[in-house]
Amino acid sequence: MSKCPFDHQSKTLTNAAGSPVADNDNTMSAGAKGPLLLQDVWFQEKLAHFARERIPERVVHAKGSAAYGTFTVTNDLTKYTKAALFSEVGKQTEVLLRFSTVAGERGAADAERDVRGFSLKFYTEQGNWDLVGNNTPVFFIRDPLKFPDFIHTQKRNPQTNLRDADAAWDFWSRHPESLHQVMILFSDRGIPATLRHMNGYGSHTYSFVNANNERFWVKFHFKTQQGHKFFTNEEAAKVVGEDRESSQKDLYEAIERGEFPRWNVQVQIMPEAETNNHNYTFDLTKVWPHKDYPMIELGVLELNRNPQNYFAEVEQAAFAPSNNVPGIGFSPDRMLQGRLFSYQDAQRYRLGVNHHQIPVNAPKCPYHTTHRDGAMRVDTNGGLHPNYAPNRFDTYLPTYDQVSMQIEREAAHFNFREYDEDYYSQPAALYALFDAEQKDRLAGNFAAGLSAVTAKETVEKQLAHFEKISKELADAVRTKLAK
Ligand code: NDP
Ligand code: HEM
DSSP, rough: OOOOOOSSSSSOBBBBBBBBBSSSSSOOOOOOTTTTTOOOOHHHHHHHHHOOOOOOOOOSSSSEEEEEEEEEEEEEEEOTOOOGGGGTOOOOEEEEEEEEESSSSSSSSSSSSSSSSEEEEEETTTEEEEEEEEEESOSSSGGGGGGGHHHHHSBTTTTTTTTTTTHHHHHHOOGGHHHHHHHHSSSSGSBBBSSSSSEEEOSSSSEEOOTTEEEEEEEEEEEESSSOOOOHHHHHHHHHHHHTTTHHHHHHHHHHHOOEEEEEEEEEEEEEEGGGOOOOOOTTTTTTOOOTOOOOOOOOOEEEEOOOOOOIIITTTTTTTOOTTEEOOSSOOOOHHHHHHHHHHHHHHHHTTTGGGGGGOOSOOOOOOOOOOOOOOSSSSTSSOOSSSSSOOOOOOOOOOOOOOOOOOOSOOOOHHOOOOSSSSHHHHHHHHSSHHHHHHHHHHHHHHOOOOOOHHHHHHHHHHHHOOHHHHHHHHHHHOOO
């Protein structure tokens, strides 16, 4: 089947069916001053297409910026993983990295206090591997059932249509497991000055599987080579007043100037035998301390090419933690398990069941599935090949090379809180790292956030949590709130 491409050279305007348009300035009318004629089909097509230009924005992380680049292996980790993209030092894989803020809508200002998304799509020869992370190593909750409630408190109040500090802090103060992430959000790292001057983290515990089918748990870290830069609340307010797209502009222009941002890619690796030695192995609200699991170099990530069309390549990009490749796997982290369902489900609604065919999402290696039909199926739909398996032609054979995992427990609604109530030790370790000025800014940012809360009991509940991290912190927030 031959395709008629979009002709970038042509000067002739055509309609979507390819035939030339007679007039693009004057709608056909009955007389110069008369009513318009239904038979001006170009007018109909133009307005009809325009009315359908918007697609649903992402339910979270709606405002984003992206660029292409390369991942280069700098250290041989083949003893831990058989993933082809890590197979030899010097090997390069094309990537797409989309950054985002979480709560704001598609038109939100960039320089807001919010977590930043850090979504990577690696176009490997074994299929696409998506690592959909954030610029923080932890998260607010540790059970995916709570995600819709949490996000509702970050978005707009159903009555006022305003962002709702009461709801946000009501939720956080009732979920002490959120403290670690809340501390990072209200620290200097809560408003990165640019997308280039921040780290990325896979955040979850994933797994590596080597050629002997041995499993290792792994955490991914992307350390900025540009250094960390941040805005204070006051600086951010000024930036937003002058430029709502500060991150998009900075990233786009840096790449156009040839200043390619880079991140050192590092991993922490835990042998499977050590799984039960720690309370943090699969807990997304906790990090793996560096002294227990030191950083191991893996590679370098560089962004070096801007997309040519924002809608086609960024808005339509679909990242899903379920997209993985042999040698990289999941873990029992219950948040990760919840996400394995949610992303492709969201994308089937946002982009359609055949969103994998949109060029930015399509694998750059051959694919061979039995999926057929569905809205907007735009390839050859499997042509004349069988649409079922197994079949007498011996096609569509699975590889069955997955490693098994021992699962011991009975099924029930287990409450994480019943066996882990350590909400404070890691936030306290983070607080201890801050110098006096960082501590002062943290207390000031907390006070600014809490000052918008009208329910006194919520403020007290939150202060009681701060007290358990550090009395100095709680006192500083109280003093600033009183002012
Ligand atoms: P380390 O002293 O070895 O590590 C501390 C890490 O803190 C640094 O490497 C840096 O991580 C990170 N950091 C510094 N300033 C900030 C900030 N404003 N916001 C967020 N992170 C910051 O100690 P541990 O490994 O025992 O960790 C101590 C605490 O550090 C943890 O409880 C956690 O809050 C935080 N942290 C730990 C990380 C980890 O993977 N162990 C990762 C990030 C933070 P980086 O190099 O990634 O910038
Ligand atoms: C986007 C769900 C937790 C990072 C999304 C989207 C959904 C979603 C539905 C929109 C997807 C789309 O339309 O393409 C969830 C659920 C979570 C969860 C149910 C918890 C159970 C997390 C965590 C992280 C994260 C823990 C980071 C560690 C992101 C990012 C995006 C995103 C970066 C934007 C992807 C892009 O750039 O297109 N999430 N999420 N999410 N999520 Fe989550």
